[in-house]
Amino acid sequence: MGVAERKTRERADREHRITAAARLIAEREGWPAVTIRRLADEIEYSQPVVYSHFENRDAIVTAVALEGFGELAKALRKAAHRSGDRGKAIENVAMAYLTFARQHPALYEAMFTLPTSLRFAEADTKPELKDGFAALASVVAPSRSDVEVATETFWAALHGLAELERSGRIRKSARDQRIALVVRGLLDS
Amino acid sequence: MGVAERKTRERADREHRITAAARLIAEREGWPAVTIRRLADEIEYSQPVVYSHFENRDAIVTAVALEGFGELAKALRKAAHRSGDRGKAIENVAMAYLTFARQHPALYEAMFTLPTSLRFAEADTKPELKDGFAALASVVAPSRSDVEVATETFWAALHGLAELERSGRIRKSARDQRIALVVRGLLDS
DNA sequence: CTAACTATTCTAGCATTGCTAGATTATCAA
């Protein structure tokens, strides 16, 4: 009775091929180039098959975004882990965050600026979404009373830096100095 | 010979009616509802007339965004002006920034997340784009040596807060505490 | 092994979009 198993496995494979193709095309040519027809071509099936996996285009973006959150969390955890003093830990995590955003611009776009159906701070919030926040919180300062507020602010600063850098609105050259400022701001308080 | 003048005035009026309609529809129903057909209907002309004013849809978004930058700069200048000590000034400006973003979400979206042809830090950078930055810089600390870096970081923090708040990824309740943290971070350094 | 049934996949099409070529109408100078 391995037939059913094979079928579900094949379906899962195909689903993964869709998100992988979406991500690749987005990273190479931008999200507008990610059309259902293009994805259908890529997996060598017709359009309705794509819709048997995802309700609509946004759902595909959402799936990619979720992958992204998982990977970002992993990168942040790694950076938090190999850390000396607290300041260095914060700096490492900040660098890791900005590097991630810079190296996967389309992925980051899916995670933060494209319309997705991802809900935060709710009952059904996916673990991928919480993990990244937790990694940030771990270096902020486990001791201080306002960990959550401080983490939110840290996150906002990083996200803002990532976005303004990506859109070319702040100088690329002064990145390290800005990170230093953020780190100092978090330490002194 | 007031004919030519009247015509250019009428053209300018019509152009303004286009961006005003775009902005209104975007604010009420979101940017995807802003279609060329809809705008043409709104100004009671046919589609090609809209294209005689703007090269394409993005150019309309860009025009709205530029208006937004002008208004944001004005709001920030106002907040910077009525200020007591330096900490209060920074706080006022930060509050003004976030209030602006919250009260005009679609406008803010045009300014920061939708694709526009706005270029920063270049020769042809429009004054509206520089003014807001200048208003931020004015409260950061005219004395310190790293004004530009500090202003960029301040801006990034505000932008990050605005975006994460808008997308519901950080708690609305703790806004004031986060602002306090940003202000303290800027003061202590 | 065949026939019927079910699940899967495809073809073909709809409505909407951004954008434009070419016809049509209004405007104005000679």
Place this chain on the structure above:
DNA sequence: TTGATAATCTAGCAATGCTAGAATAGTTAG
């Protein structure tokens, strides 16, 4: 009044997201 120019419109193209209904493949019962 006529002819030329400018302003505007009609009609249409190609591309998009999405879907109904036909066709096919796969599975099971007799």
